[in-house]
Amino acid sequence: MLTKARTLASLYRQLGLRWLIFRFAYAFRIRLGLIRLQMPAWRWLDRPLRIWLKKDIPSDPESYGIWRKQNSPPFFFRGANQPPKNNPWNSQLAVNEAERILLGELKYFAHEFQPAGFPPDWHKDPFTGIKLDSTKHWSQISDEGQVDIKFIWEASRFSMVYTLARAYAYDQDERYANAFWELVASWAASNPPNTGPNWMDGQEAALRLMAWIFGLYAFLDSPSTLPDHIAQLTTLIAAHARRIYSNTDFAIFTRGNHSISEALGLWMTGLLFPELKDAEKYLSFGRVSLEREALQQVFPDGGYSMYSLNYHRFVLQMILYALRLGELNRQLFPDTFYRVADRSVDYMTQLIDLQTGQMPVYGSNDGALVLPLNSCDFTDYRPVLQMGSFVTKGKKLFESGAWDEDLYWLCGSESLNAEVDMPKQINQSYANGGVYILHNVHSKAVIRCTDFQERPSHADQLHLDLWWRGNNIACDAGTYLYSGDGIWRNGLAHTCVHNTVVVDSKDQMKMVSRFTWVDWAQGKVLQDDEKMAGSA
DSSP, X not given: OHHHHHHHHHHHHHHOHHHHHXXXXXXXXXXXXXXXXXXOOOOGGGSOHHHHBOTTSOOSHHHHHHHHHHHOOOOSOOSOOOOOTTOSSOTHHHXXXXXXXXXXXXXXTTTEEEEOTTTTOTTBOTTTOOBOXXXXXXXXXXXXXXXXXXXXXXXXXXXXXXXXXXXXHHHOOHHHHHHHHHHHHHHHHHOOXXXXXXXXXXXXXXXXXXXXXXXXXXXXXXXXXXXXXXXXXXXXXXXHHHHHHTTHHHHXXXXXXXXXXXXXXXHHHHHHOTTBTTHHHHHHHHHHHHHHHHHHHXXXXXXXXXXXXXXXXXXXXXXXXXXXXXXXXXXXXXXXXXXXXXXXXXXXXXXXXXXXXXXOOOSOOOOOOSXXXXXXXXXXXXXXXXXXXXXXXXXXXXXXXXXXXXXXXXXXXXXXXXXXXXXXXXXXEETTTTEEEEEOSSEEEEEEOOOOSSOOSSOOTTOEXXXXXXXXXXXXXXXSOSSOSGGGSSGGGSGGGSSSOOSTTOOSSEEEETTEEESOOOOEEEEOSTTOEEEO
């Protein structure tokens, strides 16, 4: 009892009373089934397209398909966005990957191909063969257990759509367009609204929205795209936006990237589907939330509040996506929002290894890659920084290479010829982000020392990364699994697997759940120069 009281006291001090009240109230609503009443399960046939559209919009598939093609708001592209000749990336790599998708192999976590079938079993972990119950309301399904839930969610993020679109742009093979629509129809048939594990998380719904909308614009003018396809996808998009909007408080109180992705999903739906009855509501709420959350989560020095470089990339891609889409639709964001992206780019530019594009892997890393629009390795951060530099400064950071493909898809072919301006990497102190960098000609050291302002992800105070000629010779172990057996239950978040001091085999802080630490170990910088020293 005393231990629980101390834990609650620590949570109160560090996260506040409102956070505690919300978490207890949310758990209470789940346990009593109130969430099921608020967001009931239903069948797709119960709410056809006409239920979602404004009165003056035709709702029969044939008429709506014509209307949609004639009235689609501007996107990054439309139809076969064929890359220019002599582009600096190998488009055949996207075709090769698309062929593997058609053969039933999906790339999990932007890294490893796994036989999953085509279409895949949307409720099955292909690594273990375990299936989750697809008949229960999502609030009745636990994200704990034998299978890590992200192995179920990964296929339903529809990351394969970006590969199919890239391959289609290259060689106009209608099989890729057909594959997109077959995957969408299969997912809808297997996932009735608010039923099963793929409806559990609003962020997952938002990532699906991004992929589906990308696919819609990529294949809109394809001979394979039928009016029924467009009508069904619009219904899916409307239902996903409703799911997100009905539970946004949960994302906001997680105080992390979920709130940004969900805000983007709502804003994007309102912007690109003005024919929906709730479009204006989604557009306004999404924009306000997106600006607020980005300003709160990205620190003044450019560091990120989740203390994770992979999640920082995740959020930066979301922000850049919104900035470009806003520009194209004359819905400009304020300068403060651009500065959030600019600070993030500057921060990550000082951390990146120029030879490989790799970063330290400190903090949580679930393999998330929001916009897989290139064939670079997952560990290569050059694509996002190349695009980020152009969007915020009008210049590229790197000479032309495979990392330019993202820039082409979101900013057009003219951006590929932008001037290159790579700032010099020098010793840097990022007090908010908790990172201190010492550069030498062929090496660097990265030291973690943080006065936590938000929830820590790893107990990694005073962790030291060493790099030599592009090799991370003393590195952070990363994450591996959030939900595994024994030590693999987010086990790599503990102090003992970091390059730091361990006293009496204890963690620097107390882990009370997979993602929550109490009694935060605060770091303090004693000297801030080339002989930096820290204590925690």
